[in-house]
Amino acid sequence: MSQLRPALVLLAFLTLLTGGAYPLLTTLIGQWWFPWQAGGSLLTLNGETRGSALLGQAFTGRDYFHSRPSATAGTPYNALASGGSNLSVASPALTAQIAARARTLQAQDPHAAGPIPVDLLTASASGLDNGVSPAAIAWQLPDVARARGLTEQQLQTLVDRNTVHPWPEFLGPTYVNVTQLNMALSTLPRR
Template sequence: MTLTSQLRASAAALTLFTLLLGGAYPAITTIGLQTLSPAAAGGNLVTGGNGEIVGSRLLGQTFTAPRYLWGRPSATGSSPYDASASSGSNLGVNNPTLIDAVKARVAALKAADPGNTASVPVDLVTASASGLDPDISPAAADYQVGRIAKARGLDEAQVRTAIASATSGRTLGLFGDPRVNVLAANMALDKLGQ
């Protein structure tokens, strides 16, 4: 085989695979996913009552007002829940920085609800590996019910019902743990008024 024929074969293979893997495959998978699951393909965006996008079911947001359910702390640095800075803190359990951060978060939760004597669930004071978690455990949500009910002037049963509407069980009944989507729960709470 001559050098010219080798170059021609290489150029043809490069062109073919560029068209297949750089054009046809992404187009087919995009169209297929948008057809089979348009919400997931679009990022699971959530719209508010006025049709405006308020977030995604897949990314956490910062809620700090006492009337809202608070999510897991974000480990994305100075801008919480910044997907471009997603990463864990990589601090070990004996690291003084992590210990101080957890103590400060516990103190903030206790200050926001001084009458609550329950143990603070771990997911309210530690960030996840991605730092973007949109969900908390049912125990973490339940820990906050009293504060939210008091801030909104609601019965705790009403708050629990709103939280239950945003609670999912294990995936396929087997995988993961039950979880509460913080954005969905807060939207359900806002529908109650107050």
């Protein structure tokens, strides 16, 4: 019995410390130093929340850039069902999905030059990626420019503003945040 009391006191102390004080402290520090990120990195347009800069969205029109395909269950970019397809590279189902995506992209833009970048054909591990490579944007840029009635140079300026260059470089490759890019496109007047 003499050993039970110190064990219960230590259990209660560590529970309060690691289950209460530490999470509260890290939450407060995160909200103080990184308020936008801690708040969900929400994107608003005309006072209405339209999404998060951290999550991809399904854009289907020719006048918007397309993100990586999503393999989430139910609906594309379903944050409640984050996860990949778990299909192996040798899977016939994955090969069929990639071929179908390639046919769809080529049908949407028969004028596109060069091979389709791989990140427009394959889903990410989370199914929620918000970015694609600059090559994937460059492949789509002429079609989006035609659909919007803009020059490629005008559109490239917008792309450059939404390109993320991780620093230091070993943190990841340069990518274009498609969610933010398409939100910026939504603010442009239609021609």
